Amino acid sequence: MTFSQQLPPSFYASVVERVRAAMVEEGLSALVLDDPLDVAYLTGFHHFPNERPVACYLALEGDPVLLVPDLEREYAADQGAHAEILAYPEFPGVVPPFAVLARHVAAPAAAGYAPSTPIGRVGALGEAFPGTSWRGTTIVERARLRKLPEEIVLHEEAARIADAMIEAGVRLVRDALADGGLPTETELASHVIAYGSRTMYAEHDDVVVVPMLTGGLVYGGANSAQPHRLPGGDRLRAGETFMLSLGCAVGGRFVESERTFILGEPTADQRHYYETVLLAQETGTQALLAGATCASANQTCLAVIRDAGLGEYLRHRQGHGIGLGFHEPPWLEDGDDTVLAPGMILSSEPGIYIPGHAGYRISDTVLVTGDGPRRLTAYPKALADIVIA
Numbered sequence: 030m031t032f033s034q035q036l037p038p039s040f041y042a043s044v045v046e047r048v049r050a051a052m053v054e055e056g057l058s059a060l061v062l063d064d065p066l067d068v069a070y071l072t073g074f075h076h077f078p079n080e081r082p083v084a085c086y087l088a089l090e091g092d093p094v095l096l097v098p099d100l101e102r103e104y105a106a107d108q109g110a111h112a113e114i115l116a117y118p119e120f121p122g123v124v125p126p127f128a129v130l131a132r133h134v135a136a137p138a139a140a141g142y143a144p145s146t147p148i149g150r151v152g153a154l155g156e157a158f159p160g161t162s163w164r165g166t167t168i169v170e171r172a173r174l175r176k177l178p179e180e181i182v183l184h185e186e187a188a189r190i191a192d193a194m195i196e197a198g199v200r201l202v203r204d205a206l207a208d209g210g211l212p213t214e215t216e217l218a219s220h221v222i223a224y225g226s227r228t229m230y231a232e233h234d235d236v237v238v239v240p241m242l243t244g245g246l247v248y249g250g251a252n253s254a255q256p257h258r259l260p261g262g263d264r265l266r267a268g269e270t271f272m273l274s275l276g277c278a279v280g281g282r283f284v285e286s287e288r289t290f291i292l293g294e295p296t297a298d299q300r301h302y303y304e305t306v307l308l309a310q311e312t313g314t315q316a317l318l319a320g321a322t323c324a325s326a327n328q329t330c331l332a333v334i335r336d337a338g339l340g341e342y343l344r345h346r347q348g349h350g351i352g353l354g355f356h357e358p359p360w361l362e363d364g365d366d367t368v369l370a371p372g373m374i375l376s377s378e379p380g381i382y383i384p385g386h387a388g389y390r391i392s393d394t395v396l397v398t399g400d401g402p403r404r405l406t407a408y409p410k411a412l413a414d415i416v417i418a
Contacts, residue, residue: 057166
């Protein structure tokens, strides 16, 4: 039996109801949202953003309106967009895109746009709707913080595949060692990415295609001391570490699963570095409790590393929210006082980075529940599990 990535119409009805309730509270009679992830959240239409605006117009009544360039019209229909599709001919257009929208809908008295909307588009909205009072709003950003049950199912399936991608990478390394060699970072990255996408298309119906459907970072030795370095042609080497920082999206919903591996018997330093990060990751994950703040969880997590005398090797926060975006609010960092609530999904990924030696990072995707944090990713991470003899 295959897994369907398509969300039911009832999901989109729930989302629209949730957003409209917030619109009433803020005194807004319409929203125009051009962030591609907001558009996907409200309508189910996933696209690659460019200079041609794609936007969702949501009023307090009636179906959402999906404004697309004509070249995207069939693609939106093929995806079963949960909105009325309104196409404009081209950009910049004899009649600008938002003017096409203004001719189609009644002008709202007060309307909102997302903080990510470019200044130029805010100006174009003002020109198309001169009688409307426009202001920025985080209504949809806030709605997306807490995942609905249908979304959590997609995240759970993505976690299963992300863990399988790590397992596929480990198998490749073990097989290469048995043959007397080791792969390059790029060879390993290509293998796990292809494995993830093959698995998805073999086992799923209605695959929702998004940028980085399967992917991640793969690096070894000193290269892994640069947290977001892209894979290169360097070959993994015995005695060093390597990192598989992988993830995928099912139904447009992301997870990440990251593990650091040691090729050979760990040295005393490798053992100390890894076990410190492991303790920090476990401590930080258990701190993701409903009612706690992002800042307090981050402080609890990173204190383990500082108390072990390794604070100088910290380069980033504990983690971040995950959803339609691979990185999205809330942020597990001292500057974010967002209160954690059931339905939030976050990465828990503390790491240390020793220049010239290696980076050590462990990440799980974690669901906040009323009964405590629940890991969605589950690849083993005890020291014995990550040593490859």
